[in-house]
Amino acid sequence: MSDGIIVAIGGWGTTVVAAAVAAWAALRARRKLDGDVSIFDVWVCEGADLLAEPETDVQLLNAIVPDRPLLDIAVRNDGDRKGLVRRLKVELKGALYVPPIDSPSVVRMPVPVSEPGVMSERRIGPSGSYAINFPLLEGSYGKTVNLEIDPGDVDRFALSLVAKDAARGREFYQVCLFLEGGKGRKVRRQTMSEPMMVPAYGPPSWESPVEIKEYISQIANRVRELAPQGLAEVAVIFNGSFYPHAIGMEEYVSFYENKLKVLATALRACLKHSAHEDRIRGWIDEVERDLTETEQLRRHAADLRATGRHP
Numbered sequence: 676m677s678d679g680i681i682v683a684i685g686g687w688g689t690t691v692v693a694a695a696v697a698a699w700a701a702l703r704a705r706r707k708l709d710g711d712v713s714i715f716d717v718w719v720c721e722g723a724d725l726l727a728e729p730e731t732d733v734q735l736l737n738a739i740v741p742d743r744p745l746l747d748i749a750v751r752n753d754g755d756r757k758g759l760v761r762r763l764k765v766e767l768k769g770a771l772y773v774p775p776i777d778s779p780s781v782v783r784m785p786v787p788v789s790e791p792g793v794m795s796e797r798r799i800g801p802s803g804s805y806a807i808n809f810p811l812l813e814g815s816y817g818k819t820v821n822l823e824i825d826p827g828d829v830d831r832f833a834l835s836l837v838a839k840d841a842a843r844g845r846e847f848y849q850v851c852l853f854l855e856g857g858k859g860r861k862v863r864r865q866t867m868s869e870p871m872m873v874p875a876y877g878p879p880s881w882e883s884p885v886e887i888k889e890y891i892s893q894i895a896n897r898v899r900e901l902a903p904q905g906l907a908e909v910a911v912i913f914n915g916s917f918y919p920h921a922i923g924m925e926e927y928v929s930f931y932e933n934k935l936k937v938l939a940t941a942l943r944a945c946l947k948h949s950a951h952e953d954r955i956r957g958w959i960d961e962v963e964r965d966l967t968e969t970e971q972l973r974r975h976a977a978d979l980r981a982t983g984r985h986p
Contacts, residue, residue: 712854713866714749719949722745722833743875745834758826762818763854766853767850772846787907788920806834806837817855845880879941891927891976920985924976935962939962942958
């Protein structure tokens with residue numbers, strides 16, 4: 676074989692090797708495409724406030740659902756390749772339902788009533804823009820997305836959490852956000868946030884001390900009508916339970932007081948990740964102010980008995 680032929684074959688072999696190395700490098704680069712995406716920050720905020728920010732493109736935020744908790748999410752890619760987020764997932768737990776306190780009724784029972792009892796079970800509850808719709812039940816719920824974050828970059832997007840059967844102003848739950856990344860269907864990376872307490876739907880609501888005082892007066896008047904001599908068969912009914920009329924008013928105040936305490940605790944938990952601390956603090960102040968009046972409500976019940984309006 677001549678030297679010219681040997682050189683030609685050697686050059687062709689070098690070209691093949693170079694092409695193979697380039698192909699391997701390209702494949703390796705594609706395998707590293709996930710980058711290193713992490714959650715930089717998450718705030719629970721109002722959709723209206725996000726839309727009102729200067730230079731906001733409303734078209735990009737058309738999935739925001741009013742009156743529902745909105746996660747304002749910032750993610751960062753600390754890798755040297757593009758970071759891909761393929762799926763957003765939220766994990767719900769700690770569902771909390773703060774029930775309204777029913778207007779009381781006073782009835783004559785078929786038998787004497789000596790202690791509180793349950794009439795029926797009362798619901799305690801199991802309890803980008805993108806939007807995830809889910810039932811208000813503990814579990815994991817997800818949404819497929821296609822987010823790309825450049826190396827060294829931070830991106831921000833919004834996620835509305837829509838609990839479809841939430842009662843306005845009465846339900847809270849704890850949520851943890853997961854970002855899942857990876858090429859194709861296989862998840863290669865996952866990052867998660869701290870658990871966050873959020874109001875499920877709209878601002879919290881509760882009865883004022885003035886309303887409770889009026890209900891106590893109604894209890895006293897009705898009991899006096901039905902049992903001027905203090906019949907043991909007369910009971911006070913509210914929120915699926917009945918109480919002997921002798922303690923009905925106090926139990927009504929206690930239920931109300933416990934409701935406000937639960938509500939205050941839930942709002943303090945919401946405060947940690949809220950982008951609107953002043954608004955949450957305002958609600959907490961209102962609840963605590965109403966809590967201070969529960970002793971006055973108990974005194975009102977005692978006064979009704981002392982004036983003979985209640986057996």
